[in-house]
Amino acid sequence: MAKDIFNTPSEELTLAQKGYKILKAFGEGSYAKVYLSEFQDKGEKTRVLACKIIDTSKAPKDFVKKFLPRELDILIRVNHPHIIHVHSVFQRKSKYFIFMRFAENGDVLEFILKKGSVSEAQARVWFRQLSLALQYLHNMDIAHRDLKCENCLITNNFNLKLADFGFARFVSDNNGKLLLSSTYCGSLSYAPPEILKGAPYLPKNGDIWSLGIILYVMLNKAMPFDDNHIKKLYEQQVSKRWNFRSKVVDSLTPQVKEFLPHLLEPKISNRYSIDDCLSSLWLSMDPRFATLTAAEEQALQASKEGRKAIDAARPTESKGDNVLILKPTDHHHRESLP
Known part of the structure; x- marks a missing residue:
């Protein structure tokens, strides 16, 4: 466990069983910290991800009851080549772990x-x-x-x-x-x-x-x-x-x-x-x-169906090991070079 990460050994073990490893902190928001992390699935090449960890026990009630549910609800449904791709979301007790694409060149x-x-x-x-x-x-x-x-x-x-x-x-x-x-x-x-x-x-x-x-x-x-x-x-x-x-x-x-x-x-x-x-x-x-790229065109057409399109795409929830896993459809968009 990295010294600047305050996850419990149990949380680290649970994440490791899913293929995730938290490395080091590199960003901080109002009620969350962002960490460099890795994911490896069944012998595949290790992928570098960012992980946003939100501890709801340390956040205001208004944020936990109103803003966080909205964020999670939208995050796991949207899919666009110019929106950061969410790999998966885990909940364990008061903590949420949001794994997403790592942006190598910062903001x-x-x-x-x-x-x-x-x-x-x-x-x-x-x-x-x-x-x-x-x-x-x-x-x-x-x-x-x-x-x-x-x-x-x-x-x-x-x-x-x-x-x-x-x-x-x-x-x-x-x-x-x-x-x-x-x-x-x-x-x-x-x-x-x-x-x-x-x-x-x-x-x-x-x-x-x-x-x-x-x-x-x-x-x-x-x-x-x-x-x-x-x-x-x-x-x-x-x-x-x-x-x-x-x-x-x-x-x-x-x-x-x-x-x-x-x-x-x-x-x-x-x-x-x-x-x-x-x-x-x-x-x-x-x-x-x-002209739009194929991925941009696909996303535009999906968005024209409006809110019904993402309501229909709501992922299923599976519970195990006290972890809520919300994993969106894993579309891999080809990068369009400037």
Whole structure:
């Protein structure tokens, strides 16, 4: 057992019997830690995974009763080439072990802090991949509600994967009626003005604003607004007081300069939808984006069936050794190189 992991010998043994080994910690969230781990099944090659461990005994009741069930419910059902693939989920007493694909190049924020702002061409690739993942979710009436650079993971082939569904939720009821959100979710820097205002909001529209913040950060290695004071932040947002940094503005195309304001649009009725983003002139500048990969097309078609598609795909639960195993269909998508 690694010295920074506080699993019991019994938990370690149970995981080992399933082929899993926890190695070392490399990340931490509000109520969870993320560990490097390994999986080996019946003589197959060892696979490196990430494991998110949530100890519900140390988390607030609101999180355990409301947010965690939503996260698990959505995680084990979604399947998209640009959403981090969940390998399996185990529950043992108060702990949940979520094993997922390991992103070798960290997250977008880490990448930008180390290497600086990315080229517009690279930002276009990552933005498209993120937008396709969001389109998939929105088609099924799921809002992410915590889009930020830290939740955009980068694989060994420099493809982007959307992760962390801790605040995700369905935005309609079983009858298709839209549900307004009244819970403040996500990070202040990425929150749209309607959330800062404190009124019930449409979470899909909020996702688009956050998408715009991510694109701005990719291109500028900075945030568009000063978030040190909420009232001033709100005033800056509604008055559209932001600019591209002088360091990069002359190198950017007119198309991206025209596109980004549609995302950072304070008036919800004028803000782009995810379909508007994907059909934008800026994305169409790259001829490779004229067609979807087979995996992207398959996911899009599945999402068009809406919420029924993932309700039907709900995995079966099997209990044994005091471990709840929720294992989704293991689709392996071929990486699409930028």
